[in-house]
Amino acid sequence: MERAAALFEYLLRHGDSCLILGHRVAEWCGHAPELEEDIALANIGLDLTGQAEQFLAYAGTLEGKGRDADALAYSRDAWDFRNALLCERPNGDFAHTMVRQFLFDAWQVEAFAGLARASDARLAGIAAKAAKEAHYHLRHSGEWVVRLGDGTAESHARAQAAVDALWEYTGEFFETDAVVAALGDSVPDPAALKPAWNATVDEVLRAATLRRPKDGWTQTGGYAGRHSEALGHLLATMQFLPRAYPGATW
Amino acid sequence: MVNAVASPASDRVARAWDVLAHVPDPEVPALSLVDLGVVRAVRDGAAGLEVDLTPTYSGCPATAAIALDARLALERAGLGPVRIATVTDPAWTTDWIGPAAREKLRAYGIAPPIGQAPKGKRALFAEDVRPACPRCDSGRVEKTSEFGSTACKALYRCLACREPFEYFKCI
Numbered sequence: 001m002e003r004a005a006a007l008f009e010y011l012l013r014h015g016d017s018c019l020i021l022g023h024r025v026a027e028w029c030g031h032a033p034e035l036e037e038d039i040a041l042a043n044i045g046l047d048l049t050g051q052a053e054q055f056l057a058y059a060g061t062l063e064g065k066g067r068d069a070d071a072l073a074y075s076r077d078a079w080d081f082r083n084a085l086l087c088e089r090p091n092g093d094f095a096h097t098m099v100r101q102f103l104f105d106a107w108q109v110e111a112f113a114g115l116a117r118a119s120d121a122r123l124a125g126i127a128a129k130a131a132k133e134a135h136y137h138l139r140h141s142g143e144w145v146v147r148l149g150d151g152t153a154e155s156h157a158r159a160q161a162a163v164d165a166l167w168e169y170t171g172e173f174f175e176t177d178a179v180v181a182a183l184g185d186s187v188p189d190p191a192a193l194k195p196a197w198n199a200t201v202d203e204v205l206r207a208a209t210l211r212r213p214k215d216g217w218t219q220t221g222g223y224a225g226r227h228s229e230a231l232g233h234l235l236a237t238m239q240f241l242p243r244a245y246p247g248a249t250w
Numbered sequence: 251m252v253n254a255v256a257s258p259a260s261d262r263v264a265r266a267w268d269v270l271a272h273v274p275d276p277e278v279p280a281l282s283l284v285d286l287g288v289v290r291a292v293r294d295g296a297a298g299l300e301v302d303l304t305p306t307y308s309g310c311p312a313t314a315a316i317a318l319d320a321r322l323a324l325e326r327a328g329l330g331p332v333r334i335a336t337v338t339d340p341a342w343t344t345d346w347i348g349p350a351a352r353e354k355l356r357a358y359g360i361a362p363p364i365g366q367a368p369k370g371k372r373a374l375f376a377e378d379v380r381p382a383c384p385r386c387d388s389g390r391v392e393k394t395s396e397f398g399s400t401a402c403k404a405l406y407r408c409l410a411c412r413e414p415f416e417y418f419k420c421i
Contacts, residue, residue, distance in 0.1 A: 036395035036405070043397040050309020054338065125339030130308055132341065132367075132421045140396050142374055203374065 006182035007120075008062050009082060012072075013179075013223050014111075015055030016083035019073055020231070021104060022048030023238050024091055033094055040140060044101070047133040054126040074242040078231045085222040086169035088231040092162065095155065098144040099162035105138035106200040107173045107193065114188025123187075142204045149208025160210050171218025173197070179223070262329060266292045266299055269327045276315045277400045278418075280358030283320060287346025290337055298331035299324060304342045307401040343367045344420050355418055356384045361406065363420035381417045383408035393417075 026045035032038035056069035067075075086104060091097045112134050115127035148159040174194045180187065205212050221227070241248060270292070271284040283289050283303075291302040301320060305313045317334045324332045344363040347355075352362035361381035378393050388410035395405040403416040 036397070039395060039399075040397040043401055046309040046311070046401060047307060048309070050305075050307060054308060121339060125337075125341065126308075129305075129338050129341035132343075133308060135368075136396070136419070136421070139374060139376075200374065 001178050001182040003182055004062060006179045008059050009179045009223075010183060010187060011055050011059035011062065011123075012082035013084070014115075015052045015059060015069075015072070016081045017087045017104075018048040018055065019052035020081070020083040020234065021087035021101075022046070022052060023234060024087065024089075025097065025101065027091055028097065037094075041097075044137050044140070047130075047137065051126070051130045051133070054130075058122055058126065070242070074239045078227050078235060079225045081222075081227060081231060081235075082225060083222055083227075083231075084169070084172050085219050085228060086166060086172070088222070088228060088234060089166060089169065090230050092165075093158055095148050095158035096162040096165070098141055098148060099159060100166055101137065102141035102145045102204065103166060103170050103201070105134060105141050106197050106204075107170075108134045109138050109200070110193040110196045111173075111188065111190075114193065118188075119186050138200070142200075145204050145210070146208045149205070149210040156209065159208065163205070163210055164213055167213040168217065168219045171215070172220045172222060175220060175223070177223065260294075262294050262299065263292050265327065266301070266324055266329050269323050269329065270301075270320060273319050273323045276312045276319065278355070278358075278360065278402070280354050280360070281347070281351055283316060285347065285351035285354065287342065288316060289320075295333070298333060299329055300333050300335065302335050302337045304337050306342050310401050312400075344418065347418075359384050359415060360403065361415060361417040363418045365420060367421050379417070379420070381406060383411060383413065384415055385413050386411040391415075 022045045024045075025041045025048070028041040029038060029045070032041055052073070053069045056072045060067040060069060060072055084104075086100060089096075089100055091100075109131065112127040112131035116124050116131055118124045118127065145159060148155040150156070151159075174190045174197075176190055180190060202212065267284065267289070270289050271282050273283045275281045275283060275286050275288075278286070286306070288303050288306060289301065290304050291300075293300040301324070303313075303317055303320065313336070317336070321330075321332045321334055324330060345367050347363065355362040361384045364379050364381055380389055380391055382389050383391055383406075386408060388408055390409040391406050392409060393404065394407050394414065398405045398416050402419055404419050405414065406417050407414045
């Protein structure tokens with residue numbers, strides 16, 4: 001694979017993962033269990049959407065076909081999205097949302113720390129900035145996982161159910177394929193992020209009295225555009241306005 | 251009004267910094283854009299004034315408003331045409347908010363960021379910071395929310411005077 005084409009794909013993976021998860025957490029706006037959490041989730045969603053905008057704007061420039069971040073976000077269909085499958089999982093209950101966020105944040109912190117040292121200055125700049133935000137999110141989601149897991153019997157059961165249900169979506173973060181291979185040393189090796197992710201996840205699950213599921217078969221395909229039904233429903237909501245009213249402005 | 255075109259280049263740049271030092275941040279108007287540290291460079295280019303701005307947070311919704319306010323203020327001061335560019339490297343940090351600007355924040359009722367931004371990897375569950383209450387200066391405070399009304403702030407409550415207040419997050 002050509003390097004420019006590989007970098008375009010790679011930027012979509014980060015950009016789309018941020019965009020789709022950002023939309024998911026924003027779905028809680030006005031529905032979160034308490035006001036502070038409503039604000040927190042909206043803020044996290046905003047950070048993720050901002051990160052997505054940076055990655056997608058770069059992808060559009062690189063592609064050179066005149067697509068900006070909005071065109072990439074609102075005018076592609078599901079099979080053109082490259083987000084990790086974990087990000088499109090429906091919100092479920094609050095435990096589900098927080099466990100999903102935690103598993104993602106623990107990965108994103110490591111991925112951005114590595115990317116901040118990338119030889120590509122624009123990519124490194126986006127990642128160095130976003131890494132600070134990811135740290136803040138991780139602390140928030142990690143504390144919630146502990147609070148829920150080590151809380152009541154009900155919250156513990158729900159948190160464990162969420163960990164069990166989402167675990168099979170975490171393997172995708174660490175896979176290597178032709179896109180990563182074409183980029184060589186210019187981006188972090190996904191597999192090399194696993195030990196640090198493991199350490200964070202183990203520390204939090206232990207404090208939360210939650211059981212770590214066995215690593216086994218992994219859901220995969222998001223990075224190649226093979227998505228679950230959930231993404232189509234999400235896009236139908238997220239893309240409605242610009243599709244119904246093309247070119248609409250405030 | 252002074253004829254901007256006739257001014258020497260360095261004078262134009264100095265005047266531009268002065269103008270930007272009086273443009274309030276749209277969300278924290280106690281601080282100017284220069285106080286906040288988002289103005290990274292001002293150059294006198296061939297096609298006019300070039301200003302580099304950096305966003306505080308990736309998703310800060312005020313970024314576009316800041317760029318517009320900066321451009322309008324410079325044009326009103328006769329320093330146009332102005333080209334605004336967004337730069338992300340190096341990433342914005344609260345370390346760029348100087349002592350005088352931190353005092354402005356406190357006087358405005360927002361507890362300024364404490365100390366230097368953490369470098370490198372952070373402890374997952376670090377101890378909460380305890381900003382002094384900006385109203386009564388008590389250190390007896392508690393965090394009520396890690397996230398606040400804007401991306402850059404967290405919410406606290408003073409246990410002495412019972413007033414809620416915002417803390418400018420240290421990043």
